[in-house]
Amino acid sequence: MAAVTYDHVVKRYTADVTVVKDFNVEVKDKEFMVLVGPSGCGKSTALRMLAGLETITEGQIRIGDRVVNNVAAKDRDIAMVFQSYALYPHMSVFDNMAFPLQMKKLAKSDIEKRVNNASRILGLDNFLQRKPRALSGGQRQRVALGRAIVRDPQVFLLDEPLSNLDAKLRGQTRIELQKLHNDLETTFIYVTHDQVEAMTMGDRIAIMNAGILQQVGTPDDIYDHPANLFVAGFIGTPTMSFIPVTMQNGTAKASGFEVRLPKPVNSAKGTLGFRPEAVTDRPSEEATLDMKVDVVERLGSDQFLYGQVGADTVTARVDPRLKVAVGDQVKLGLDTRGLHLFDAETEKALL
Amino acid sequence: MSVMAQERIEAPTWSARWITDRLSGVALHVAVIGLTIAWVVPTLGLFVSSFRHLTDISNTGWWTALSPPFTFTLENYSKVLAQNNLGTSFLNSVMITIPATIIPAALAAFAAYAFSWMKFWGRDILFLALVGLLAVPLQLTFIPVLKMFNSVGLSGTFLGIWLAHTGYGLPFAIYLLANFFRSLPTDLFESAEMDGASTLTVFFRIVLPLSVPAIASLVIFQFLWIWNDFLVALIYLGGTPEVAPMTVTVANLVNSLGSGYHLLTAAAFLSMIVPLIVFFSLQRFFVRGILAGSVKG
Numbered sequence: 001m002a003a004v005t006y007d008h009v010v011k012r013y014t015a016d017v018t019v020v021k022d023f024n025v026e027v028k029d030k031e032f033m034v035l036v037g038p039s040g041c042g043k044s045t046a047l048r049m050l051a052g053l054e055t056i057t058e059g060q061i062r063i064g065d066r067v068v069n070n071v072a073a074k075d076r077d078i079a080m081v082f083q084s085y086a087l088y089p090h091m092s093v094f095d096n097m098a099f100p101l102q103m104k105k106l107a108k109s110d111i112e113k114r115v116n117n118a119s120r121i122l123g124l125d126n127f128l129q130r131k132p133r134a135l136s137g138g139q140r141q142r143v144a145l146g147r148a149i150v151r152d153p154q155v156f157l158l159d160e161p162l163s164n165l166d167a168k169l170r171g172q173t174r175i176e177l178q179k180l181h182n183d184l185e186t187t188f189i190y191v192t193h194d195q196v197e198a199m200t201m202g203d204r205i206a207i208m209n210a211g212i213l214q215q216v217g218t219p220d221d222i223y224d225h226p227a228n229l230f231v232a233g234f235i236g237t238p239t240m241s242f243i244p245v246t247m248q249n250g251t252a253k254a255s256g257f258e259v260r261l262p263k264p265v266n267s268a269k270g271t272l273g274f275r276p277e278a279v280t281d282r283p284s285e286e287a288t289l290d291m292k293v294d295v296v297e298r299l300g301s302d303q304f305l306y307g308q309v310g311a312d313t314v315t316a317r318v319d320p321r322l323k324v325a326v327g328d329q330v331k332l333g334l335d336t337r338g339l340h341l342f343d344a345e346t347e348k349a350l351l
Numbered sequence: 352m353s354v355m356a357q358e359r360i361e362a363p364t365w366s367a368r369w370i371t372d373r374l375s376g377v378a379l380h381v382a383v384i385g386l387t388i389a390w391v392v393p394t395l396g397l398f399v400s401s402f403r404h405l406t407d408i409s410n411t412g413w414w415t416a417l418s419p420p421f422t423f424t425l426e427n428y429s430k431v432l433a434q435n436n437l438g439t440s441f442l443n444s445v446m447i448t449i450p451a452t453i454i455p456a457a458l459a460a461f462a463a464y465a466f467s468w469m470k471f472w473g474r475d476i477l478f479l480a481l482v483g484l485l486a487v488p489l490q491l492t493f494i495p496v497l498k499m500f501n502s503v504g505l506s507g508t509f510l511g512i513w514l515a516h517t518g519y520g521l522p523f524a525i526y527l528l529a530n531f532f533r534s535l536p537t538d539l540f541e542s543a544e545m546d547g548a549s550t551l552t553v554f555f556r557i558v559l560p561l562s563v564p565a566i567a568s569l570v571i572f573q574f575l576w577i578w579n580d581f582l583v584a585l586i587y588l589g590g591t592p593e594v595a596p597m598t599v600t601v602a603n604l605v606n607s608l609g610s611g612y613h614l615l616t617a618a619a620f621l622s623m624i625v626p627l628i629v630f631f632s633l634q635r636f637f638v639r640g641i642l643a644g645s646v647k648g
Contacts, residue, residue: 053541074547086538090560099556103547147546 002064002154009059021211032188034202042211079148080157087132094128118149158190229347243312245272256310259287273340279316284333401616427617436592440600451516459524467532484522531565567636597622
């Protein structure tokens with residue numbers, strides 16, 4: 001149980017290869033923090049620096065009040081779950097979980113107590129004598145978690161722990177991990193490239209791209225108020241529609257429609273963004289979009305329409321009972337409460 | 352992570368693929384059976400001949416002994432063991448081979464671990480030099496090494512030949528094991544590091560248990576090469592009966608006996624039996640060791 005602070009952290013491999021640039025995040029005690037971003041964005045490197053598997057080029061990482069830059073991995077009092085689980089293939093489940101405790105030279109009875117406790121939490125009681133190869137993917141994943149739990153660390157690090165599971169199991173494990181976080185009352189730092197995992201699990205989310213931290217905030221905050229174009233496009237499925245516009249007298253003009261902005265903006269050119277749920281079959285007083293439908297996606301509870309408005313591509317979410325065919329011309333209302341505007345050059349949010 | 356066994360779809364009967372499948376199966380079986388026969392027949396011939404009288408051996412083929420009247424004898428074995436120091440040579444061979452297998456295998460395991468998972472200055476250059484040593488013909492080393500052995504009194508001793516075989520075996524042993532160790536997943540080492548395992552703990556508790564197949568195949572290679580070695584033993588030990596291994600003694604047998612090859616059959620079979628036992632008892636690991644790295648498990 002400890003807070004983790006990244007203070008102007010930089011990771012540079014060579015003079016011109018910098019994978020993490022000026023990274024500043026404060027993870028609060030007992031928080032579930034998710035680091036998310038596309039592959040190669042530096043999120044794993046950020047985690048590995050905290051774990052002690054990579055050196056820190058510049059800046060400081062603190063666990064609690066302790067600067068850990070020069071502390072060996074084993075002395076940082078943290079545990080990590082690897083993407084591949086990294087179970088020792090020749091050891092039984094029990095030995096896999098006991099290994100870190102044996103390294104700490106704990107008493108045998110204490111080790112047994114801790115392993116049994118962890119295996120009860122994770123439902124591994126009946127598998128303690130099995131080798132990892134005799135377990136399913138989900139069970140292996142739980143052994144990896146167990147190996148972290150037995151150590152009772154101050155911080156849990158999880159590096160894409162669900163990406164080797166099939167879709168259904170992933171959903172279940174997501175919920176189990178959240179329960180585990182509640183039960184253990186420990187700081188979790190979770191790395192993923194999957195924005196759904198980030199949105200559903202994180203108390204807060206830190207979004208990275210190209211080694212640079214883009215935004216830190218609660219899932220709602222990030223969804224409703226993306227700080228820039230990248231965050232807006234990364235979070236949410238289907239993705240936000242982006243339309244180049246020019247501004248005149250508080251009105252944004254696109255190729256196929258015009259919309260009055262909710263508040264004046266000091267910029268002549270920009271990118272207008274709105275999520276599919278802002279474009280519906282309910283008529284709107286502010287703006288009406290005339291869409292030529294290219295693709296219809298029916299999901300049962302939702303119906304998404306992809307099509308052209310003027311020269312721009314727009315995604316809309318309409319009533320699933322509405323009958324729409326490809327090639328139809330439909331009139332859609334735009335809800336301006338869900339409107340975003342990004343600067344054409346800096347890509348920063350203006351609204 | 353988990354590799355599902357792909358279910359093989361059976362082709363319809365008499366289709367072109369069905370026929371090729373059958374034929375390739377047949378061809379495989381013919382090849383395997385053929386190779387087995389080619390190996391078993393001479394071995395069996397030698398084995399049977401070693402129990403026959405001199406006159407029988409020179410007059411009829413070994414297969415005639417398999418039908419009555421049976422006239423087997425143990426005389427060849429008793430003679431060759433009693434008269435030609437074969438018993439001593441057998442023990443000598445064991446005395447030479449076992450330490451000369453274990454020493455390089457143990458040293459190589461440590462060295463290979465360092466080469467594959469520890470960072471130190473000049474590691475890659477040292478490893479390249481080691482690979483270069485694989486190409487040095489061992490005959491080149493005879494004169495300088497023998498000179499050195501003579502000056503320190505190592506020639507003609509078991510310690511001398513253990514050292515010689517260790518030197519000749521190490522480059523290949525390190526190379527083989529380092530390649531295997533490198534194929535172990537990085538995550539295992541990082542996980543162990545975070546768990547607080549020291550370098551030696553990682554080596555003994557993780558690397559070694561996972562490398563049993565590779566080490567077993569190395570042991571077989573090294574054991575067979577030393578057991579069958581003639582040249583190195585002759586150079587460094589000399590031909591004196593007290594220290595000569597089987598290979599040297601059997602060769603002397605041919606010189607001294609000339610036409611007495613009924614004794615040679617017994618001697619040859621005795622020298623064969625140990626490598627066979629080693630090979631068959633470790634062949635399970637051997638096959639896995641050879642495949643190691645080529646197939647990700």
